[in-house]
Amino acid sequence: MRTALDCIPCFARQALEAARFVSDEPAVHERVLRDVMHRVAEMDLRKSPPVVAKHIHAELRELTGVADPYREIKDRFNRLALRMLGDLERQVAKAEDPLAMAVRLAIAGNVIDLGVDGTLSEDDIRRAIDNTLHEPFVGEIEALRDAIARAERIVVLLDNVGEIVFDRLLIEQLPLDRVTAAVRGRPILNDALLADAETAGITGLVPVIDNGSDVPGTLLSDCSDAFRQAFDDADLIIAKGQGNFETLSDHPANIWFLFKAKCPVIAGHVGLPVGTHICRPGIPSDALRRT
Amino acid sequence: MRTALDCIPCFARQALEAARFVSDEPAVHERVLRDVMHRVAEMDLRKSPPVVAKHIHAELRELTGVADPYREIKDRFNRLALRMLGDLERQVAKAEDPLAMAVRLAIAGNVIDLGVDGTLSEDDIRRAIDNTLHEPFVGEIEALRDAIARAERIVVLLDNVGEIVFDRLLIEQLPLDRVTAAVRGRPILNDALLADAETAGITGLVPVIDNGSDVPGTLLSDCSDAFRQAFDDADLIIAKGQGNFETLSDHPANIWFLFKAKCPVIAGHVGLPVGTHICRPGIPSDALRRT
Missing domain, CATH: 1.10.8 (Helicase, Ruva Protein; domain 3)
Known part of the structure; x- marks a missing residue:
């Protein structure tokens, strides 16, 4: 956009x-x-x-002269999210629809974004996760479930540190042998890198690649050839976060965007109130419905 | 500042x-x-x-190519404030301390500032005036009363349209034969001009001059010689609004500032919370107290 x-x-x-x-x-x-x-x-x-x-x-x-100025706070956010992981995994396991619950929690994790709010505290994050199920949600879980079932090669575009621990809940609901996850290539804000995917335990589940870029989103022209190959080969992209939506919303691939609309510009773009948790395909769909 | x-x-x-x-x-x-x-x-x-x-x-x-783009909304704000004037004059008249009440209302009127909030509505203004006496107030009414009593030539620097109707309440409490009021010289935002001082009934009370400038404050180097003469000749300046504080806070003259601290920068500068209604001399005083 x-x-x-x-x-x-x-x-x-x-x-x-x-x-x-x-x-x-x-x-x-x-x-x-x-x-x-x-x-x-x-x-x-x-x-x-x-x-x-x-x-x-x-x-x-x-x-x-600092190569990764957010490293310390990123480690703190990862540790915080990892402390919450056990409870959240149990919440997914006992849910009537584990995929739907994992999607909701992964979107809730998208609150961990220092680009939108540089003063975000650990309490803010805990509160956001606790309130997940009370937040307005607009999404097509059944259509996403179908897309996942049909896909042969799924690439999950991860977003921020901390958040990727919540994304692990979602990845655990996917057919692991068909999934590759991707992180940013170089430090930018609190966006996740390979080391963070390891910390979050995602490298133990699926192959993780980096995109070679330091754009806080996915600007394909700035990404490595290897990443672009994986992107092009996928028949389903699951893109987490506002930055991935901003950079890929006009792309014709089969992309599902999972994010929280954190500013009036994005909210206006998708025609939904600020704060809405969104799970939608990139190609405008009439099937979008409130759940 | x-x-x-x-x-x-x-x-x-x-x-x-x-x-x-x-x-x-x-x-x-x-x-x-x-x-x-x-x-x-x-x-x-x-x-x-x-x-x-x-x-x-x-x-x-x-x-x-529009010389005074805020003219229409300025007229609306003036009419709104004039409709409130009768009630407010009665409120001042029956107050135990009419000067203190007039100061509070004049500061409340400082909410009418399209520079701080371009989406300000008439309801916002009504609410602000209704809540005046519940707002935090930090000021030295007794010291101001003394300064007024001692002054031989008082210049009141007016601020915004609408607000100047509330300032009229304050001017009515001053020794009118020693007062000159001043407005901006050319259109800028919703700042008051000579025509607005007429509409507010201030020209019928005291001489009103314009400062020759279109800075939304009082930048003396941008003002006319006539205004600067009046400013220099005064032994008390009463300066309404944040813009006059921003431009004159470091000036050594005997200036009293009456304004609402509408942003974190100003609030930080005076060491008080955002939203505080302030009545203070320009020269830092240890006598500042909460009332």
Whole structure:
């Protein structure tokens, strides 16, 4: 999807939050913010928002000399999610529809996004998971179940750390011998890398590849050839998170998007209220219904 | 006061809100936003936020060819406030301390600020006035009363339309023969002009001058010689609104600021929570107390 004008104030806020997260130096904060304003003033709005985020964070890494500034908080989010895993696995196991429950929990995990809210706390995450089943949900579980049953090669595009522990619940419901999972190729925000997929126990379940890119989404032109081959070979893509939706929503492949609509621009794009938990195919479907 | 880095995302939001308020053309919205981003990327942060607002709105007027794009809503806000005036005058008259009540109501009127919230509705304004006495208030009414009693030449710097009807309640409590009121010199946002002071009935009470400037505050270097003379000759300035505080907070004159702290930057600057109604002298005073 294109970048909306409303994304621009948000880029400025994100750049400042990220700069403060990464550095204590006001001079660094100011330089990052000025640089981002220059970029944004010239940016091609046909590009998707994650492309701008990539540039913001590349600038931050260059100015601070820190290659993975979110590493510490990522480890904390992974540990938090892993502590919750046992309870959540039991919740899925005893659910009337384990796939539906796993989808709901995986979408709930999408709250762990420091791009949307740089001040997110562990309490916020716990509350989000506890409230999962009370959140508005719009999705087609039966159609997703059919798509999974028919698919021969499934690629699951993972999103953020912590969140990927919840995604493991979903992967456990898939036919494991037909699944490959994918993470980002290089550090960007709190997006998951190969090490995080190991920590979450996903590498023990299915092959995990990285996409070679540091866009917080899936910009195919920025991804490695190996990843693109896997993407092209798949007959079903399950894409987690807002960033993957922003970068792939116009792609003609058979993609199912599972995410929480976390901002008014995305919510407006899909025609649903902010906060809605969404499970929908990329190709507009009249079958979307509230459950 | 200086512009904070946190003001920068807010400038982007304000520019977009203002562009949408003034024009239905997405191309105009985009051009204004890009232009503002360029300016902001280069801006001297030692300047105060209203100086940026001046440039945003000059650009808007140029692009749209509309000299006073807020004229219609300004008239609506004035009419709304005038309909409330009779009740409010009675409220002041029967108050135990009419000056204190007039100060509270004048500060409550400061909610009418389209720079802070471009989507402000008439209901929002009514609610704000109704809740005035329940809002946190930090001020030195006795010290202000003394300053008024001692002053020989008082200049009241008015702020926004609608709000100036509430300011009239305050002016009515002052020694009218020693008071001059001042408005902005040219259209900017919903700031009050001479015509608004007439509509609010202030020109019938005291001399009203304009400051010759279109900064939504009081940037003395941008004001007319006549206004600066009146400012210099005054021994007490009563400055309404956040914009006047932002532009004059460092000035050594005997200035009393009456405003609502409407954003985290201002609130942080004065060390009080967002939403506090403030009545304080410009020179830091240990006598500030909660009432």
